[in-house]
Structure formats: structure tokens, C-alpha cells
Amino acid sequence: MPEFEWDRTAMAVVACALAGDSDGAVELLRPLSQRDVCQITVRLAAMAADALISAAEDTGGDRAEALAQWQQCILQHEAEAESGDG
Numbered sequence: 001m002p003e004f005e006w007d008r009t010a011m012a013v014v015a016c017a018l019a020g021d022s023d024g025a026v027e028l029l030r031p032l033s034q035r036d037v038c039q040i041t042v043r044l045a046a047m048a049a050d051a052l053i054s055a056a057e058d059t060g061g062d063r064a065e066a067l068a069q070w071q072q073c074i075l076q077h078e079a080e081a082e083s084g085d086g
Helices: 003-020 020-031 033-060 063-085
Strands: none
Touching: 003 020, 003 033, 033 063
16 A cells, blocks of 8 residues: 555544544454554554644643653553543
8 A cells, every 4th residue: 555545544544533433443444454554553653643742832842741741641541441430
């Protein structure tokens, strides 16, 4: 799959996520090879990182602040999963 198609699919998966349509995202990814799904996953992670850095910069932070916020989100998610709230 060409890089353009990976990007288009990644954007479509994000649109599904924003719409709360996880089944739609699964259907987009289902016919793809493992390599293509891995490439799309890396692109989605890069997009998320860029968005987190931008959000941190909007409040006067930087990459380190974005990482700290993300680490806090992970810890909170893990704590909620362990307590049965998530």
C-alpha cells in the first residue's frame, strides 16, 4: 500500500474514532496486511504525538510537558482499569 493510502486510512480511522464508531475503524483495517496495519498504527501514533505537543505548546509547555501529561494519562488509565472504573 502506498504511503498516501496509509495516510488516508489513518485519517479515516481517526474520523471513526471521533464519531465513536470503533466497528467502522475495524472494518477499515480488517482487509489490510499486518504490515499496512503496523504502518497505519505508527502514523496514528505520530499524529497523536503532534497533537499532544501542540496542545502543550498552546498552554506554554513543550515536548517534555506533553510527555509528562501523556504519562499521567497512562497512569490514570491503569489505575482506573485496576479499580474496575475503566
